[in-house]
Amino acid sequence: MGGSKPNMTDYKEREKEKELIELFQGNPTSNSFERIIRKAKRRTILRNIVISLFVMFFLFITLGFSWLSIMRWSQENAMRDTELFSRITQPNVEELGAQNMGNGLFEGILYFNRYKEVGGIPVHWSDQVITYNLFGGVSRLTGDHSPIQLKDENDGQTRYYDRETKQRMMEFYHPDVTYTYIRNDLMKLNEFPDELLVEIALSFNQKYSPEEVREFIPDDVTLKWYWADTYTNIEMFKETDLETVEGTTVNIPASPELASNVYGFEGMPSDSNPSISEERFINDIETGLSIKEGEYFGEFERIYSYLKGESSTLSTDNVMILGAVVTGTAAELKKLEDLQMIRTSVFGVMADSNK
Template sequence: MADKKNPKENELDQLFDPNNSGDSFSKIIGKARRRSIIRNILISISVLFFLIILVGFSWLSMMRWSETNAIRDIELFNRITNPNVEESGSQQQGNSFFEGILRFNRYKEVEGIPVDWSEEVMTYSLFGGVSGFAGSHSPVQLQEEGEDQVNVYDRETKQRMMSFYHPKVAYDQLANGVKELENYPEDTAAEVALSFDQTYSPSEIEDAMPEAINVKWYWTDTYSAADIDRKNEGIEEQNGSGAPELATQIYGFDASMETEGFIDTIETGLRIENGKYIGEYERIHDNLTEEDSPLKEENVEVIGAVVTGSVEDLQPLEDSTMIRASILGVTANPYQ
């Protein structure tokens, strides 16, 4: 019995058979061409599918990398900004193929009571950029009737925002937020921004505070001599009218961090190449010490603080000689 031939051998026999017609030859060529086209299509689809998966994984990896770096930059910077503001975690949200959104839920803690605070919303890009949303982010400012002082409120929660007075700036008026406390029930929990008459160490401030008061945050002097001159010149040009520093404009550290934690944050920020806030870390470092010198504890001078307590506990601060000015922050009813 003759061996069975496979289809390809049969096609070759037909192709070179002298008795084969031209039509059969054309059919064989057409069939081979179709097979070649189908094979090429399948190869192309496989390659395309592989490339899509590769690009997808690369895109996901780059977005994760950008997100991680953005969270690192923001959380590190928040360690020396936003007095008495705590974070309860971040949420990620896609905005486009090249951009994502980070939302940081925030609150303030006043004598064990959490008080809502505005979200921090930032965007990060596929290529590593971090920025806030465009548009107005100004807080609400209201002037009390018959008073020159302007009260500032958080844009979202409408809670009072703190402000601070630098000891070397000649303001025409100084606020007395502690005195405002007499308008509240004695058991109201409150946050107060204290501006001192000079620089003090954290230990000196702790010793000077009544025992029932909690020191939450220290405001550090990160201003250069030129900064102070500009502020004083600006006040003179405005006929003595000068606004204090908003809580969103100052630097300092949580009382639990201590001075070493503040220094460590600055040094860590300086080591992050292309970090979002590298310019601010460099400016703070250069203002506190010489350009190439390492930061030391004696370079960090405290000129203000944030304290919390009940109205009854805070009112004695009005008689303190070290307090140049004070501004009331958030308040909370302990029974709500």
């Protein structure tokens, strides 16, 4: 009763000690050496497996977080570049912000919901979808993005329509370019109800300062956007003769600029300081110029150099206006018909004020 039971741990330790003594005394028991070697090998293999699994797990976690960080960095840069560039392009187009449509292994997709505002009413406009990749590139989603082209039954000329909304796309005519045909949609306003809300692109007969534009646009017409002069090589937009491979000559007439291809800036509300418009334009260009790794750095650099010209610094005095986007009711816009500064006018989106 007073004795204690043998401890299993002590027993195992004695057995190990016995085997080691026999091993080093050169008198091993049967198979004791082999058992020790096998145990050592098993322990080494298990230890290596555990270490390998731990290293693989650590690398997987590290690579996963690194991938997420790089993709997040690429996404933020893509949003920054797209939103900044949109501020000097896309006349009268508002964005509701970007939504991430998911990431692949090497690229992600951003979706920008967009609309136009006419007379206080939002009018749906085609959404913008771009892709960005792990290495920082930004591009439009692969596919055909060309607008719908239909022959106008009234003048026989081509009109362009947004692919998604089927609304008219505005066109602009440069004052230094001669065209075979120019539109004057202001003269067609009598065909519409007076209360119809209309967006219209105006192209001027010459360059004007932003202040001059604000002075001749009637107060009850909303000045939404200024078309700025950023043309470094206007000759490429003029009529030209092109020689074909066969040796024949083909005449390429001058064509107006679609709204998706022009540069400019948003007009400020009439109750604020209107000169803020061109100040923000200059600020956006300088911001784009400061982001050397940005997707549109080259274009910001070109515009900056052209506007600055021989001046020591870029200021609002360097900004000249070629046209504008205005909105209002058909009745309000009729007041523009007799303005000598307006060379052409082209309809954009329209909306029923009663809906």
